[in-house]
Amino acid sequence: MGVFEDIFVKAKAAAGALGEKAGQYVDVSKMNIKLAEFKGDLKSEFENLGKIVYECEKNNIENRSGINASIAQIDNITLQIEELKRQIASIRNKVICKSCGSQNEVDSVYCSKCGEKLSESSKNNKKTEDDFSEFDD
Template structure:
């Protein structure tokens, strides 16, 4: 039968792993929600760009200044999306590395017993 200290240690390790994993999942979910929000904003800006372009071509009026502003907003959103995707990829790699480290630790613990 395992002694009390071993049981406490195992429970403590499990709790710490659970807390860490929950935090990682919350961060991941938050970044993915932000990505969806940015993509929705990007779609809205493309819609505005399309409407302005249509008006400019249909009614032969210049909306160049407004179009330039919308294009700048689109470029900014695309850059934010790119950076966020990179951050999500880095977090995913870190989670995978962490999972591999945990697996190695567990295998080492099993061989020690």
């Protein structure tokens, strides 16, 4: 166990020195920013829908088209949020080959492109799941 830990620590240090995952972190953080923007848009659209319904009820009028347009917009934003979440999850579950930079499944042992042995250090991708949880409802 001690030897394994030693290798793990060294591999981790090497990975950090090479900055092999820097690009990946940038992509995920950009996506998280975009995700936060979508969530803001969704909140605004729900407020908009609330206003439309309020005006209708208060003035005893109908605004079916306004309500339908707002619902369509909410559904659209929700779809984009789901798609973005899928993309983020997909990147998270990849291991970046330090030799050629291609993405591999997280449980892969060797790179599917160049055959390089994928290091244990790549598996610490998993800990970033906690960073993402704040965006879950």
